[in-house]
Amino acid sequence: MIRRPEVFHDETPPPALRHREAQVQELIRLLHRACSDHNQGALLAGPSGVGKTVLGRTVLDEFGREFGTQWTWIQALGTTTGELFREAIRGAGGTVANNAPNDELPERLRETLAGDELLILLDEADDVSGTDAVGQLTSVPGVEVVVICHEPDDWLARSEPRVRQYLHGGRIELDRFGVDELADILRDRARVGLVDGVVTSSQLETIADDVAGVAREGIQTLRAAAESAVEREHGRIHDDDVDDAYERARSRIREANLTSLPFHHLVLYELIREAGEVTGRQLHARYEEVEEQVYANRERMPISRRDRRNKLDKLRAYDLIERERLDHRWLYTPVDSGLHADRTVRIPRRV
Known part of the structure; x- marks a missing residue:
């Protein structure tokens, strides 16, 4: 029944970025602005599970391929400013020892870039606010940053004035999907990841409604429903498989969250x-x-x-x-x- 399990993994990009067209175009505009004007970044914000990371990675990857711009994705949760610089240097193709002195890292990053540009997608950056990490990174010529966080007002309020100025006018907020929108997203995943005809449109809409528009929870619920159907030797997903899938999906998400x-x-x-x-x-x-x-x-x-x-x-x-x-x-x-x-x-x- 599950034809391609990897389709339901969090790190797998979606078949298409549905219902985020406006946000995609706005992020592309901001990336052009960052690369031309410099010292102008972007802030992607919204609750967990609405696709901030997926949108950021997909857009930066396409932008980088089209315009030949280097970019790197850094998980910022729990990291120090020095660790962020080391990850940026490695993302730019350089090498750096973990014990390299922090005060040497900005110059090391500048030397690694050698006049080229580097876009950094700073994911899970809630803790970074107030550390001036973004300010220090963007003080290196050619470095521009896209920040991902949950609460933009709180993040900006805790940030230094130069960081707030850097992100001024670059804010993109992602809300939860509507029921029909999330049903479309689940339909895409089912089409690629499941055997044809094993889930109905009504079941997809039910899942989308019950998870209140949170894409990650919807995708994992669909996966869990298919797993339950296999375990019960059903030829297709039954409604009781869907009913029993929610807690399995939430438990899986909590476990993955804790591990991260x-x-x-x-x-x-x-x-x-x-x-x-x-x-x-x-x-x-x-x-x-x-x-x-x-x-x-x-x-x-x-x-x-x-x-x-x-x-x-x-x-x-x-x-x-x-x-x-x-x-x-x-x-x-x-x-x-x-x-x-x-x-x-x-x-x-x-x-």
């Missing part, structure tokens, strides 16, 4: 998961109680309360934890207490 997170996020997640429920004050106190042991022999250092709050927002956006107001306090709980973080994250037992 860096160490700081995983520590906070494990503290919440082990507690079952914990207030914000209790969470910070517990973090500070165990931080010396948790971070022992690691390059990473414990983070501030402000940084912890930012990372808690990411855990919520990834559907890994929930937060509710309780008597003027925030109460955090895990969505799936059976989902463990990387086993290298070890929280000391309470004495």
Whole structure:
């Protein structure tokens, strides 16, 4: 029934960028502006699962091939400014040691480019705001940046004035798809990835409606429905296969999200998961109680309360934890207490 499983993988580009024509044209316009005027970037924003990364990678790839411009995709979540520079140097075709001094990296990137241009797609860049990483990258001649984040107003508010100026007028926001729009996207995936005729248009519309226009969840629900149909030896997808697919899809997405997170996020997640429920004050106190042991022999250092709050927002956006107001306090709980973080994250037992 599933003819091409890779069609349903997150990293597989779609058969077509449907219902994003206006955003595609706007990003192309901004890339032309960046390459001609310089010091003018773009900000792609929107909730998880609406196709920000897919749109950015697809457009930059086509733009790079058409105009001969180098580009690179960097996952910025949990990275330092120095690490971003190292990834940029490698993306431009250069080599750099992980222990190269940070103050030498801008000049190393300039030398690697040798007058050429480099477009950087800075994905999952929520933590980058306030570090001036974008400002430092774009201070290198020829480097322009497209930032991907979730909350554009918050991101810009935490950024330095020169970064806000750099991104001024370059904002593109992606909303969730309408039911008919997402049904079209699912139909494309089914046409390429499934055997012909195993899913109906009505079922695709039902999935699109039930996932509230989130493309990633819709695609994974379609995949899970097909898997359930195979397991039940159905010749096609039945409605009960669809009904049972939602939680399997959400569980798969949560697991993938958790796997993608860096160490700081995983520590906070494990503290919440082990507690079952914990207030914000209790969470910070517990973090500070165990931080010396948790971070022992690691390059990473414990983070501030402000940084912890930012990372808690990411855990919520990834559907890994929930937060509710309780008597003027925030109460955090895990969505799936059976989902463990990387086993290298070890929280000391309470004495």
